[in-house]
Amino acid sequence: MNSDKITKYILFGASLLILVVAGGMLYSLVEGSLPSFRVFGWKFLVSPEWNPTQGDQHFGALAFIAGTLFTSIFALLVAIPLAFSTSLIVAEYFRKTWFANVVSTCVDLLAGIPSVIFGLWGFYALRPFIVSIGLSHQGFGIFTAGLVLAIMIVPYATSLSNSIIMMVPNELKEAAYSLGATRLEVIWNVILPNARSGITASYILAFGRALGETMAVTMLIGNANILPKGLFSTGNTMASVIANEFGEASGVHLSSLIEIGLLLFVITAIINATGKYIIKKFA
Amino acid sequence: MDSSILQKRKAMIATTHFGVRSFKSRLFFSIVLLFALITISIVFLIIGTLVVKGYHQINWSFFTQVAPDTFDAMMANASGKIIPGGILNGITGTLLLVGLASVIAIPFGIVIGIYLYENATKRYAGVIRDISDVLQGVPSIVVGLIVYLWVVVDITKGYSVLAGSVALAIMMLPLIIRSTEESMKMVPTTLKEAAIALGTPYYKVILRVLIPSSFSGLITGVLLAVSRVLGETAPLLLTTLGNSSVNWNLAKPVSAVPLLIWQFYNDPNMVNLIWSSSLFLMGFVLLLNILSKWIAAKKSIQ
Amino acid sequence: MAPAASILSIEDLSIAYDRDKYAVKNVTATVRKNAITAIMGPSGCGKTTLLRAINRMHELYPNISTEGKIKLYGDNIYEMPTIELRRKIGMVFQRPNPFPTMSIYENVIAGYKLNGIHLKRSERDEIVETTLRDVTLWDEVKNALHKKGTFLSGGQQQRLCVARALAFKPEIILLDEPTSALDPVSTAKIEDLLVELKQHYTIILVTHNMSQAARISDNSMFMYLGELIEYEDTKTMFTNPKDPRTEGYLTGKFG
Numbered sequence A: 001m002n003s004d005k006i007t008k009y010i011l012f013g014a015s016l017l018i019l020v021v022a023g024g025m026l027y028s029l030v031e032g033s034l035p036s037f038r039v040f041g042w043k044f045l046v047s048p049e050w051n052p053t054q055g056d057q058h059f060g061a062l063a064f065i066a067g068t069l070f071t072s073i074f075a076l077l078v079a080i081p082l083a084f085s086t087s088l089i090v091a092e093y094f095r096k097t098w099f100a101n102v103v104s105t106c107v108d109l110l111a112g113i114p115s116v117i118f119g120l121w122g123f124y125a126l127r128p129f130i131v132s133i134g135l136s137h138q139g140f141g142i143f144t145a146g147l148v149l150a151i152m153i154v155p156y157a158t159s160l161s162n163s164i165i166m167m168v169p170n171e172l173k174e175a176a177y178s179l180g181a182t183r184l185e186v187i188w189n190v191i192l193p194n195a196r197s198g199i200t201a202s203y204i205l206a207f208g209r210a211l212g213e214t215m216a217v218t219m220l221i222g223n224a225n226i227l228p229k230g231l232f233s234t235g236n237t238m239a240s241v242i243a244n245e246f247g248e249a250s251g252v253h254l255s256s257l258i259e260i261g262l263l264l265f266v267i268t269a270i271i272n273a274t275g276k277y278i279i280k281k282f283a
Numbered sequence B: 001m002d003s004s005i006l007q008k009r010k011a012m013i014a015t016t017h018f019g020v021r022s023f024k025s026r027l028f029f030s031i032v033l034l035f036a037l038i039t040i041s042i043v044f045l046i047i048g049t050l051v052v053k054g055y056h057q058i059n060w061s062f063f064t065q066v067a068p069d070t071f072d073a074m075m076a077n078a079s080g081k082i083i084p085g086g087i088l089n090g091i092t093g094t095l096l097l098v099g100l101a102s103v104i105a106i107p108f109g110i111v112i113g114i115y116l117y118e119n120a121t122k123r124y125a126g127v128i129r130d131i132s133d134v135l136q137g138v139p140s141i142v143v144g145l146i147v148y149l150w151v152v153v154d155i156t157k158g159y160s161v162l163a164g165s166v167a168l169a170i171m172m173l174p175l176i177i178r179s180t181e182e183s184m185k186m187v188p189t190t191l192k193e194a195a196i197a198l199g200t201p202y203y204k205v206i207l208r209v210l211i212p213s214s215f216s217g218l219i220t221g222v223l224l225a226v227s228r229v230l231g232e233t234a235p236l237l238l239t240t241l242g243n244s245s246v247n248w249n250l251a252k253p254v255s256a257v258p259l260l261i262w263q264f265y266n267d268p269n270m271v272n273l274i275w276s277s278s279l280f281l282m283g284f285v286l287l288l289n290i291l292s293k294w295i296a297a298k299k300s301i302q
Numbered sequence C: 001m002a003p004a005a006s007i008l009s010i011e012d013l014s015i016a017y018d019r020d021k022y023a024v025k026n027v028t029a030t031v032r033k034n035a036i037t038a039i040m041g042p043s044g045c046g047k048t049t050l051l052r053a054i055n056r057m058h059e060l061y062p063n064i065s066t067e068g069k070i071k072l073y074g075d076n077i078y079e080m081p082t083i084e085l086r087r088k089i090g091m092v093f094q095r096p097n098p099f100p101t102m103s104i105y106e107n108v109i110a111g112y113k114l115n116g117i118h119l120k121r122s123e124r125d126e127i128v129e130t131t132l133r134d135v136t137l138w139d140e141v142k143n144a145l146h147k148k149g150t151f152l153s154g155g156q157q158q159r160l161c162v163a164r165a166l167a168f169k170p171e172i173i174l175l176d177e178p179t180s181a182l183d184p185v186s187t188a189k190i191e192d193l194l195v196e197l198k199q200h201y202t203i204i205l206v207t208h209n210m211s212q213a214a215r216i217s218d219n220s221m222f223m224y225l226g227e228l229i230e231y232e233d234t235k236t237m238f239t240n241p242k243d244p245r246t247e248g249y250l251t252g253k254f255g
Ligand SMILES: Nc1ncnc2c1ncn2[C@@H]1O[C@H](COP(=O)(O)OP(=O)(O)OP(=O)(O)O)[C@@H](O)[C@H]1O
Pocket: C017, C018, C023, C041, C042, C043, C044, C045, C046, C047, C048, C049, C050, C061
């Protein structure tokens, strides 16, 4: 066999690693979830009860699914105005000026800050503030965790939107100005329709990030295994219940945590695939 | 044209309120500017908090001693001194974990990236690329969970450096694959074709042409991947747990700077060490970020 | 040029992109109503800058400074709201630029939509049809009104862009080399269209193509290094240029 063939086989062989890792992940998660699935079946998904006390064990993921969606959707709703504004500042209003540079550097810095540090800041700076303005007694809960999460996902929501907004041709904006449009009308009627799918995709990807964020949320959400009753209620997310209870779990408890991991894996994979599909198809 | 319609149209245009519209436009701009300023001031707030609260604990012993036990910390707090000890076990652990993860992820990532670049149009390569993208989006806690099942349970029979490194490597892999493919795309195809035309063996084309001419792109990608996993905490909780002393044994648990931060956070006596450790960690991550941007910028100027 | 027929007067207009680097210098001219005025000159002499100054599109550039006045029916345009001014003075660009997210139909009435004017269905239909007839595009697109404008040929797209500017019934239409990206057949159609349109509108046209200016314009300006060197009725300028620089340009010595 000549060396070119060998090289090709090596390249191809390495690519199999991706299949092995991804396939192995799915396999191990499914296999690890089976003991829990055998006991609770599909009810696992709709039962809000989570009781790890020996002898009285019962596990259902609904509280965490609800907690995750609640927190992430709230985070996304807070993040969108922040992200959309920074995108407009960087890619439209102050495009190519020093101020755009400052703003985008700051957003880059935000992306580099580790999750656990966001958690600390939320705990020591944001939480006391929330308590002091009387929004909540202890300051823990969906609201606090969601706010910090929102800040964390801003960089994911902006990086793609920025370049998409920049790509809207200048000629189209000029055409709109020449028809008498104000800047707001140009943004609304020309920039947004042209950049819509790319912006949507980046918000979907940011949402996917929010679903799986662990440390900061664990430190702020209050870790109560209950269905969240409202924005200021405590709760728990799928990721944070795994982080919290994994150390002491065994048997069906462990398997139930793995099943939650499987759910999280599937949900984030679907969300990310949707985002990537939109980018490929429309942007 | 029917002049009555024309008249009507002109009347309609005249009734659009110029003042209201330009006011709305300016109002919108103010709101956008306000939100952007909020975003950047949060960044300054976070970094400022770390610097202000963390800098006075950073001294020589911070880098040369392991983390104190909670009793020593309590005594120091009671007498108003700074907490003794440092985060040496965390720093060495982080270096070991990230180093080993790089050893695993960089070669595989680059080779797979080259494969995708070379077979860009193949269906199979498209599938690999998509799966790699999906892997990139897998939450880090789930990666930790899986590596727990693979390595902690089956291989090292306990929390270990190896398990932590495998988890970090899985997270680095998609980033390196993507950046390798992107930087290979920047290499002019004529360069490669010239080498092939000379009858150069394929592996030499890769080693002598493709990799050297995309080198700064590869470095940038690797640095970004490293900076992305440097602060990871959740997967390490499930794979390496932590260690109160310095450890170089790959089959044994090890500490890491983010794990120490988590540990300090859970111990009321250690509060003061949280900030210095966080400042150190963030400084390190940002340094890598800046370095990679700098290399990328330097390259693009040439 | 009798003042009674004038619509626009440019008075000592100077424009600089950067301090002291003037792109337009002390230009004074009066534009005749219901006529085609061509602006010619070598590349970089300030034609586009002058044209954009007429509907204040040049103000989109940062740091630009403008001195002097332009009066539309005697009112200084620099004291009007830009929104109102641009409604009265429409613009067509060098490359056809229909809005790609809008259909042909929506492109024609884009001005109304952008300005937040709500029209009844029947009014919209009426405006779209008459305007597309005005630009001789109606027969070609009447069965494809709800397709995207970007599916049309370059020449059709450019006529659509003229329609978009006309739908608002402006007083003046500014065109910046509107045929330079088009083939000769499409160019001829646009030229015929402009001659047709001057009955109802005043047209100011930047062109690099001297024979185009000779064919369709009534008056011609020749600019050089930001200055207006010569402004005559077209026939006079082409047969008997006063300035040696004009003559040099028209005989192909530079530009
Ligand atoms: N956005 C800008 N910023 C700075 N200078 C500019 C800008 N646009 C044009 N200029 C300068 O102003 C002068 C006049 O430019 P303008 O575009 O008006 O010329 P033109 O006659 O339309 O040229 P062409 O025939 O090439 O279109 C030129 O020297 C040009 O370099």
